[in-house]
Amino acid sequence: MVVDSEPRVLKHQIVRRNLDAVLDGMAPGDPFPSERDLAEQHDVSRETLRQAIRELLVAGRLERRGRATVVAESKVVLPLAIGSYTEAAREKGLTATRILVGWSVYDADDALADTLRIDAGDSVVQLERVFTTGDVRVGLETTRLPAYRVPGLVENFDYRTSLYSEMRTRGILFGRVVDAIETVLPDAREAALLTVDARTPMFLLNRVSYDVDGVPIEQRRSLYRGDRMTFTAVMEGE
Known part of the structure; x- marks a missing residue:
């Protein structure tokens, strides 16, 4: 059995990297674009986009404020x-x-x-x-x-x-x-x-x-x- 030494990069991980770059240019408290706009911009499904956003929430780069998603303060x-x-x-x-x-x-x-x-x-x-x-x-x-x-x-x-x-x-x-x-x-x-x-x-x-x-x-x-x-x-x- 041969194991591929290069791990597969999932689509939502690529989207997350792109969103990370966007966040680098934003300030804490700034509103984050809507899921619909981001999904269209990156040409991915809403589910793929949600996976990427979920990882950013867990990482502390984004936070929920009511129904809004904003850029989080540093940990x-x-x-x-x-x-x-x-x-x-x-x-x-x-x-x-x-x-x-x-x-x-x-x-x-x-x-x-x-x-x-x-x-x-x-x-x-x-x-x-x-x-x-x-x-x-x-x-x-x-x-x-x-x-x-x-x-x-x-x-x-x-x-x-x-x-x-x-x-x-x-x-x-x-x-x-x-x-x-x-x-x-x-x-x-x-x-x-x-x-x-x-x-x-x-x-x-x-x-x-x-x-x-x-x-x-x-x-x-x-x-x-x-x-x-x-x-x-x-x-x-x-």
């Missing part, structure tokens, strides 16, 4: 590190805030208790927030903390600020984190909270944070829009 590039998303975004000169989804307090099940090194049935505080950058909803974060470590958090914490900063004021210092990252699609609720199509690819980050003594601080589940976010990591040799 937000942040380091994958211990710290606050909002603080990191603001350090890059970006506007960033949080929208409260809700607080809850409940008893830990066996799995969560094992992760947080507490007893099953112990109280856990859960905080769920949406992260925004430039008025665009880019992430959904659910943080679970042992209640004994954060007395008064629900009543006194300003959800618009950094939880990491709040923990520091309580004398709790982050020593290390363990992250697991994968790509997923949002469920219906998550898509609604992030105001995206349910086919939008997401980065899912599951994190357990530990203090300087190795005691768990939090279990966090963060869902970030793949079309709006890019993460970097720096690794150094020994």
Whole structure:
């Protein structure tokens, strides 16, 4: 069996390259031409054109605003590190805030208790927030903390600020984190909270944070829009 070393270039990929070149000359917020006009211009079917546009949406070069398609802002590039998303975004000169989804307090099940090194049935505080950058909803974060470590958090914490900063004021210092990252699609609720199509690819980050003594601080589940976010990591040799 002979395998062709030259991969086949599909028609929609050729169209996408042409559209990429068009986008290079446009500014964020500019309206993108209609599917009908583009299909006629490139002499392809509407379905082929939609495939090309879909790839540009996933790549973060285009975005939907209601029924309109416009040129997107550049992706937000942040380091994958211990710290606050909002603080990191603001350090890059970006506007960033949080929208409260809700607080809850409940008893830990066996799995969560094992992760947080507490007893099953112990109280856990859960905080769920949406992260925004430039008025665009880019992430959904659910943080679970042992209640004994954060007395008064629900009543006194300003959800618009950094939880990491709040923990520091309580004398709790982050020593290390363990992250697991994968790509997923949002469920219906998550898509609604992030105001995206349910086919939008997401980065899912599951994190357990530990203090300087190795005691768990939090279990966090963060869902970030793949079309709006890019993460970097720096690794150094020994």
